[in-house]
Amino acid sequence: MAITLSDHAVPRPPLSARLSTPQAWGILLLAPYTLVFLAFVVYPIGYGLWLARHPESYVALYNDPIFARAAVNTLIFLVIGINIKMLVALFLSGFFVQQRAWIRWLSVLFILPWAVPSIPTILSVRFMLNPEWGVINHLIFQFTADDGPNWLNDPTVALTMAIAVHIWKSLPFWTLILMTGRLAISNDLFEAAAVDGASFWQKFRYITWPSMRTLYVTCTLLSMIWTLGDFNSVYLLTGGGPADLTHVLSTLGIRYLRLDQLNLAMASIVCALPLVLPLVYFMMKRLSR
């Protein structure tokens, strides 16, 4: 009693006494991740930003035509590639929720691209596109007696193929996610709509889309952030070539790193931040609720 009355008069007890045992444990158990975060996220980012502090780096980047090309390629990859992928995923999610035994089997196979590592399959596609020995040009020769094109030697075709490889790899994942969204919609709604004689398109427009819109937008943004970091699809298929015309920002950063131009590598990443940070902020607000 006396203690409570003169509470503010006595000096505060030491920290260890003020924390209850569970709280002390709580702080101790947070320590491993906090250490990893400080050593391998905070330090590299701080160090990287420090390396990217010189204005000359940005002038050099601005004068490097490969950088401008890579920035455009990245935008094409994100704006066209991702939107096509998500639209197809939205469509296929409607296909895979159909109740058929063969569709269930197909969905098991459909996951394969997501389940297997990307490196061997990208290399497999790379050889299919080989102008001399690839299976595609062999087939073209058999049917038309003409030599097929040198696929990866044309920057537009090469970038398109890199996007196709990216879509091949990640389409199953997004289809799966959108399927769970579709399955969450109550079947009563569709039955009521059927009774009212709603068409296929009306059902999609007035039932499916309104309940999937938020999920669809979240998935698209998340896919955009992740695709910014998609190094493999471009690097292993085209290597950034021909003539460094198919680089995206992620492969360009590594290219500068390999050329020992670390300041340029970091500056090119800093240039992408105005695009990345709003997306990250938006996603964090979404997920931390």
Add this chain to the structure above:
Amino acid sequence: MKLPTLREIGTEAKLLLIGIPVLIWTLVPIYHMFLFAISPKEDAFSGKLWPDHPTLHNFEIVFRQQHYFLRDFWVQFGNSTVIAIATGALTLFIATSAAFSISRLRAPGGRAVMNLALFTYFIPAAFLAVPMYRTMGNYGLLNSHWSLILAMVTIASPYAIWVLKQASDKLPVELDEAATMDGATTLQLFRLVYVPLMMPSLVAVGTYAILLAWNEYLYAFLLLSKDTDITLPVALGNFLAADDSPWELLMTTGFIYALPPAAIYYAFKRYMVGGLTAGAVKS
């Protein structure tokens, strides 16, 4: 038995019209890889859709390391395995501790740590790779397996913490209260109540981290360089260094390398799908 109506046949045909292209699109690159693995070199390079003489000879060459590009195959296979398992174990330890602390003990600062982890989750991995490479150099870890393990743990743990925290939030508080009433210490609560109840999520997170590390190319290729240190995907990429690469052996090695993760994925699919969807669906 009732005969299908014309309308039903029409629906089925439309579904098949979608299903068959999807099947072809999905299987072509994988079939092509498999085809190379069972073809002698002449057959593989002549664009045949099925080899005249299917053979397992390529597998024998890979397993016996009878080619210049394959002389360290088993060492590299071992490197991939060790790094994947170490990443899985460390990620599980770090993420489980953090999630227990944030969700069950409501540690001061827990929410802030959760947000920092989420922030890390959204940094594109290829962007972090550049400064990470220099950081590992500064720490003197380059060319050591620890550099790749720690980098993979850094990338895997944010999502792991997030998934585990979502799952732990669903456990009733009364459990902890009852255990504490019975005199359980915090550690006992963790070991005897929390971990057993979280098992399905722990399996999902461990598998996720193992697959992430096994599949990683970019970080492995930056952080490791010696032929006896690198992992299998880097070794596969190194095949491209020569103009006359033995593609049939490359595809065979790739096929062997792709089998374990595919098997693990299908074995744990039940957990994986649950865990993965939790990651993206919450909107």
